[in-house]
Amino acid sequence: MNDRIEAIASKQDRTTAEYRALDAAHHLHPFSDMAALNRAGSRVIVKAEGVHLVDSDGRRMIDGMAGLWCVNVGYGRRELAEAAYRQMQELPFYNTFFKTTHPPVIELSALLAELAPAPFNRFFYCSSGSEANDTMLRVVHRYWAAAAKPQKKFVIARRNGYHGSTIAGGTLGGMDFMHEQMPSKVENIVHIDQPYWFGEGGDMTPEAFGLERARQLEAKILELGADQVAAFVGEPFQGAGGVIFPPPTYWPEIQRICRKYDVLLAADEVIGGFGRTGEWFAHQHFGFEPDIITLAKGLTSGYVPMGAVGLHDRVADVIVGNDEFSHGFTYSGHPVAAAVAVANLKLLRDERIVERVKHDTGPYFQQRLREALRAHPIVGEIAGAGLVAGIQLAQEPRTRKGFANGDEVGTLCRDFCFEGNLVMRASDDRMLLSPPLVISHAEIDELVAKARSAIDATARALGLS
Numbered sequence: 115m116n117d118r119i120e121a122i123a124s125k126q127d128r129t130t131a132e133y134r135a136l137d138a139a140h141h142l143h144p145f146s147d148m149a150a151l152n153r154a155g156s157r158v159i160v161k162a163e164g165v166h167l168v169d170s171d172g173r174r175m176i177d178g179m180a181g182l183w184c185v186n187v188g189y190g191r192r193e194l195a196e197a198a199y200r201q202m203q204e205l206p207f208y209n210t211f212f213k214t215t216h217p218p219v220i221e222l223s224a225l226l227a228e229l230a231p232a233p234f235n236r237f238f239y240c241s242s243g244s245e246a247n248d249t250m251l252r253v254v255h256r257y258w259a260a261a262a263k264p265q266k267k268f269v270i271a272r273r274n275g276y277h278g279s280t281i282a283g284g285t286l287g288g289m290d291f292m293h294e295q296m297p298s299k300v301e302n303i304v305h306i307d308q309p310y311w312f313g314e315g316g317d318m319t320p321e322a323f324g325l326e327r328a329r330q331l332e333a334k335i336l337e338l339g340a341d342q343v344a345a346f347v348g349e350p351f352q353g354a355g356g357v358i359f360p361p362p363t364y365w366p367e368i369q370r371i372c373r374k375y376d377v378l379l380a381a382d383e384v385i386g387g388f389g390r391t392g393e394w395f396a397h398q399h400f401g402f403e404p405d406i407i408t409l410a411k412g413l414t415s416g417y418v419p420m421g422a423v424g425l426h427d428r429v430a431d432v433i434v435g436n437d438e439f440s441h442g443f444t445y446s447g448h449p450v451a452a453a454v455a456v457a458n459l460k461l462l463r464d465e466r467i468v469e470r471v472k473h474d475t476g477p478y479f480q481q482r483l484r485e486a487l488r489a490h491p492i493v494g495e496i497a498g499a500g501l502v503a504g505i506q507l508a509q510e511p512r513t514r515k516g517f518a519n520g521d522e523v524g525t526l527c528r529d530f531c532f533e534g535n536l537v538m539r540a541s542d543d544r545m546l547l548s549p550p551l552v553i554s555h556a557e558i559d560e561l562v563a564k565a566r567s568a569i570d571a572t573a574r575a576l577g578l579s
């Protein structure tokens with residue numbers, strides 16, 4: 115397979131230098147310092163198969179991030195390509211606005227209702243996770259207007275959460291560096307602190323800290339007035355913020371508070387959805403029941419863009435029963451995206467990929483990672499479940515003392531990963547892994563060994579090994 119990939123990779127149209135020059139001249143990258151990137155030159159990815167990527171120099175690397183948390187069924191699945199090809203020939207586009215629908219969006223909706231927990235029976239479509247969260251806000255405000263409580267207008271989110279990069283998504287997110295470049299924000303969105311025990315738990319036990327952070331929600335509701343608060347939104351586990359898994363006490367308490375004050379609970383399942391933790395949806399892993407879920411990424415395994423919002427019956431019944439919902443996108447329910455999503459979800463279901471993550475590959479990955487990094491001089495904790503993990507780098511793991519320059523240490527480690535042909539992302543001083551869900555035991559061994567090498571090299575470079 116190795117040889118075949120390289121043979122295909124060698125058929126590319128231009129040299130790496132030519133690609134880089136054109137990229138630097140004409141392409142603005144997301145979340146990038148373009149001057150610095152253009153000096154260094156982008157890595158050009160030309161091909162992928164299974165869990166491996168190949169760049170324009172023929173280098174083969176293991177993708178520990180499933181692209182950007184999304185390629186759940188792995189690269190090169192013919193079933194998805196064929197679904198797109200067939201649908202493009204049959205009906206490449208039609209809208210779902212004016213009393214029309216089409217078979218792919220109908221099949222997808224019925225399938226999602228089958229796969230999601232029982233009360234989730236209705237789905238709205240868009241093209242990204244950001245749009246899904248924008249849509250979630252629309253639904254929330256529409257819901258309270260229909261319930262004759264339009265004064266319930268505040269939405270509470272968390273610091274260091276990530277909900278996308280549209281204006282509303284960026285406002286909901288709790289990342290300062292995104293807020294700084296956005297002087298005008300969506301109104302009535304406020305933040306509470308994150309449930310990040312390693313970094314912010316002080317002397318508390320994780321259980322006590324989980325309750326304390328959840329009760330910040332109650333304090334914020336009381337400060338704003340319960341009759342003013344519409345919803346709380348959070349990722350079941352924070353993804354981009356560092357794969358932060360809240361203590362087990364956190365979500366049950368959040369749910370109790372939302373119910374008590376009649377506040378809608380929205381779970382951003384853009385990363386957690388479609389098998390990442392070994393459950394179909396991450397809120398099932400944490401044992402709570404949201405009113406609204408936002409979806410994207412693994413919905414199509416990233417083969418084409420698509421997002422969705424799933425509504426609990428108690429919300430959907432109100433939205434459906436009250437006049438027009440003045441919201442939609444040209445590509446809402448796009449037939450090609452929907453056909454690919456159906457093919458993708460059928461693979462996840464029929465090949466029992468999600469069950470395998472829960473009972474086999476997930477536990478194996480978590481165990482191998484913990485064995486490989488046990489008592490490592492710069493590893494403070496390993497958080498995660500199923501096929502997602504956050505590896506906390508720390509100056510003094512036992513006392514939970516971080517590095518003064520944590521973001522630089524993370525970047526250093528990420529650079530060692532690239533040298534070792536591993537894609538592992540850094541979020542400040544946490545290293546993140548989220549491989550395709552089809553990864554095998556042998557590939558998990560490769561992934562863990564390479565992660566260990568990069569972290570060893572980081573410790574050596576810091577004089578801490």
Ligand SMILES: *Cc1c(COP(=O)(O)O)cnc(C)c1O
Pocket residue numbers: 183241242243244245247276277278279349353354382383384385410411
């Ligand atoms: C990626 C992500 C988003 C945004 O999705 P886009 O498709 O990039 O707009 C929203 N929420 C979470 C939790 C994400 O990880």
